[in-house]
Amino acid sequence: DLGGVKVNREDVVRDDPTNNVPDNIFSKLGVQLHRRDQHPLGILKNAIYQYFDENYSNKFNKFDDLSPIVSVKENFDDVLVPEDHVSRSYNDTYYVDPQTVLRCHTSAHQAELLRSGNTHFLVTGDVYRRDSIDSTHYPVFHQMEGFRVFVPEEWEASEMDGTSFAAADLKKCLEGLARHLFGAVEMRWVDTYFPFTNPSFELEIYFKEKWMEVLGCGVTEQEILKRNGQPNNVAWAFGLGLERLAMVLFDIPDIRLFWSNDERFTSQFSAGQLGVKFKPFSKYPPCYKDISFWINESFTENNLCELVRGIAGDLVEEVQLIDDFTNKKGMTSHCYRIAYRSMERSLTDDEINDLQWKVRDQVQSKLNVVLR
Ligand code: PHE
Missing domain, CATH: 3.30.930.10 (Bira Bifunctional Protein; Domain 2)
Incomplete structure (x- = not known):
């Protein structure tokens, strides 16, 4: 409604x-x-x-x-x-x-x-x-x-x-x-x-x-x-x-x-109380995963981010381009570093690996790029 x-x-x-x-x-x-x-x-x-x-x-x-x-x-x-x-x-x-x-x-x-x-x-x-x-x-x-x-x-x-x-x-x-x-x-x-x-x-x-x-x-x-x-x-x-x-x-x-x-x-906020400083309840460790692929003309970072968000939801904290080069044949490769971190709990290795495999899979099938 x-x-x-x-x-x-x-x-x-x-x-x-x-x-x-x-x-x-x-x-x-x-x-x-x-x-x-x-x-x-x-x-x-x-x-x-x-x-x-x-x-x-x-x-x-x-x-x-x-x-x-x-x-x-x-x-x-x-x-x-x-x-x-x-x-x-x-x-x-x-x-x-x-x-x-x-x-x-x-x-x-x-x-x-x-x-x-x-x-x-x-x-x-x-x-x-x-x-x-x-x-x-x-x-x-x-x-x-x-x-x-x-x-x-x-x-x-x-x-x-x-x-x-x-x-x-x-x-x-x-x-x-x-x-x-x-x-x-x-x-x-x-x-x-x-x-x-x-x-x-x-x-x-x-x-x-x-x-x-x-x-x-x-x-x-x-x-x-x-x-x-x-x-x-x-x-x-x-x-x-x-x-x-x-x-x-x-x-x-x-x-x-x-x-x-x-x-x-x-529970840290109440009506009418502007600017009460938030106390982080703990900072859980991030986990970084890199993914590299040859891009094509239709590739955009927004499409990649949406795909990652669709799989990892709010467990993804940042997607950052860390390497970008074009080879002699004119093919361009991008490497992105994905930071996974929950605001609420620790993530397990298995859980993150599972997310990253899904990301790799969909990057290939939906964005039509070639993984390296
Ligand atoms: N709509 C603009 C934005 O979203 C902000 C804006 C509003 C600028 C009104 C000027 C006047 O970025």
Whole structure:
């Protein structure tokens, strides 16, 4: 039951070339971690709600139950994603059929919400992306979209044009949000590109000796406002990744933990308690297995990762390319190191060997590569 819509497995997972949704992804639909008040993602969502309620006197409408199954039009066309943009590819996005995807960002809801008259809104939801595997990437994660519309009177009182006014307001709002969540943290703004905003920025925060991107934002393209009944107004939008922020705030070392039902994880968090540091219940040893093969033209790392995830589920921690060379005949060989580790228990040698044999088998049969 997703946003009031019942979904059948047969409607979402099909053995059809226009469908690339595997069972382990289907099983995440409707889980809605962001709606659990005791879960780090729910706690973070509520803390962000609180910031907006306090600073904008409850003006932001909140949506956290919109179905993640959206049209290609909503996910891409309505937010001006070009026809040839990589994010539209089957390698990056989960397609249910040629017109329907699992949303890859909460921006998929901008147009419909604007059309239905919303001028201040927050949309929280699960989003889906085919990607590589490591401690900060998981094919399902959660975003919050923020959107605010200004009418001409609001910027005309200032010396600024609409775009500069909105950009300044946006940065002030998000810096305030970062301080509300983190207190003192090092942050920086980076100029970037999104099809739906101009100018566009990313906010990065300094975490574990690295700059980490936590949100994208910008001044909404005028075309989007024009198409949705607001030709004279300007707006800003942001989209932030809840897991990225929650990992920093709660000291959660691996993104797979958000999906854990282990009480040693879940019992450490309570509603309204932002930033209680997670105490790892023990770090079980990882086990590394290498696999080498000659790739072909259709090989992609995302396909490999999905295959490994399909076999090992959350027991796979990382898939890393450790060697890449092309021989005189022009054949290219890749060697990947797969790290297996459970968040909850020790794995046995037999269990890991069994997983690795299955991986070798399927890499050969499904990806059509030649094992070395
Ligand atoms: N949708 C963008 C992403 O997922 C984030 C974003 C939202 C950027 C709104 C700008 C404005 O990366």
